Amino acid sequence: MSETASVTTPAATDGSLGRTVRWLYVVGGGIGLVASFVLMVEKIALLADPNYVPTCSLNPVLSCGSVMATPQAAAFGVANPLLGVTGFAMVLTAGAALIAWFRPPRWFWLALQAGTTFGVGFVHWLIWQSLYSIGALCPYCMVVWAVTIPLFWYTTLHNLERGHLTGRSSGAVLVRYHSAVLALWFVAIIALIAVRFWDYWSTLV
Amino acid sequence: MPKEKIVAGGRAWPSANVLLTVGVVVVAIIVLGGVLLTGGDNQPQGSPTAPNSVLVNKDSHRLTDGGDAVTVVEFLDYQCPACAGYYRNVTADVEKDYGDRITFVVRNFPLDSHPLALPAAQAAEAAGMQDKFAEMYHALYDNYAQWAVTEAGDEISDDEDRARAAFDRFAKDIGLDIERFHTDMASDAVAKRIEADKADAEKAEVTGTPTLFVNGERFTPSGETFGEVRQQFRDRLDAALAQ
Incomplete structure (x- = not known):
């Protein structure tokens, strides 16, 4: 397997999830960056022309126009996608550096932990707002949700396993069932969406 | 849809994790799909008549x-x-x-x-x-x-x-x-x-x-x-x- 090839000297402290994390940063950071970028472009188009209908406004439920026009879309006073463009670009860069065999010190991992923890918290607040306050879903935003959760999850697992958080390796059970936990997490959110918009899905027929 | 499955990257215990992951996804698909399908079937036909x-x-x-x-x-x-x-x-x-x-x-x-x-x-x-x-x-x-x-x-x-x-x-x-x-x-x-x-x-x-x-x-x-x-x-x- 190609995996054995990558287990050269530095990989000794790489942990079982090192490879996953590196590639997840590149792929997830890249997807998140594209989604945030598109949202920012749409937001600018909407500002320039209030009658502009964003490309992702498909119907009353899947509608980024109504989501983008809410106060929650600029939670910190600036458009949320700005945070996404900045944050995901950093994650993507970190992933590329890791693939290029940069082996960062502990503070670097703690910074990634802080960033992804903020990201996942913010995303869950946005999910809550989108479902129960705004009552509409924004497809690009959902892409951001979908990549932020694994970015946080695998950063946390990696940091637990490598002992960056507690000083010694921990979280073995979570590491062992890493993708099962992630799958449950996704299923829970999909179920919330399905239940919340049930009326709408049923009127489509 | 925000739905993805990360294939196990762990080397030591891939099978238990993969099995569980697949299990979670399959159960979710069956439950959600089942509800959607039966619900979906009921919508157009419903009860064809009502007194x-x-x-x-x-x-x-x-x-x-x-x-x-x-x-x-x-x-x-x-x-x-x-x-x-x-x-x-x-x-x-x-x-x-x-x-x-x-x-x-x-x-x-x-x-x-x-x-x-x-x-x-x-x-x-x-x-x-x-x-x-x-x-x-x-x-x-x-x-x-x-x-x-x-x-x-x-x-x-x-x-x-x-x-x-x-x-x-x-x-x-x-x-x-x-x-x-x-x-x-x-x-x-x-x-x-x-x-x-x-x-x-x-x-x-x-x-x-x-x-x-x-x-x-x-x-x-x-x-x-x-x-x-x-x-x-x-x-x-x-x-x-x-x-």
Whole structure:
């Protein structure tokens, strides 16, 4: 397997999830960056022309126009996608550096932990707002949700396993069932969406 | 859809994790898919018929009263875009063209996903208390853009103040006593009428709007466009009248 090839000297402290994390940063950071970028472009188009209908406004439920026009879309006073463009670009860069065999010190991992923890918290607040306050879903935003959760999850697992958080390796059970936990997490959110918009899905027929 | 499965990267115990992950995903697909499919199957067919005792009450609102030969019952939500589309393309003309031959009953089925559907139903029912139900029904749909959608016109509105102001304008236009209109809108009697309609809708296995019954049989159009639906509905009425 190609995996054995990558287990050269530095990989000794790489942990079982090192490879996953590196590639997840590149792929997830890249997807998140594209989604945030598109949202920012749409937001600018909407500002320039209030009658502009964003490309992702498909119907009353899947509608980024109504989501983008809410106060929650600029939670910190600036458009949320700005945070996404900045944050995901950093994650993507970190992933590329890791693939290029940069082996960062502990503070670097703690910074990634802080960033992804903020990201996942913010995303869950946005999910809550989108479902129960705004009552509409924004497809690009959902892409951001979908990549932020694994970015946080695998950063946390990696940091637990490598002992960056507690000083010694921990979280073995979570590491062992890493993708099962992630799958449950996704299923829970999909179920919330399905239940919340049930009326709408049923009127489509 | 935010749905993805990360394939196990752990080297030491891939199988237990992979099995669990696959298990979670499969169970989720079965449950969600099963609910969607059975739900989806029920929507178009539902129960194909419902007894008139469920569909029409003595005090149900009638837009037209053309005798017992053909009774059309529509369960509607005033803010539902599809209902407004039906009104503009199908039912408003039917009311005019067939009004002397059919009895057209409309009943409330406000959906939770439309924030102004309930206040609109209350406005129609409150107008009904002053014998102006049909007038308010027409005002609500004829002026749909003034209250049900945002000013840009492309989204369902949740601006209740704007909607209530519009209802007041309609009420004045059709000559209602505004004070009484406001009292009635908030009254238990109106709330109970709407609840009773919803309860009957559930008995008739109505799950979406608009749902139409012709002489107790559900109308399930196969047309893709309003033009086709309009023709199918008229053919259906003609057939029922010919019987």
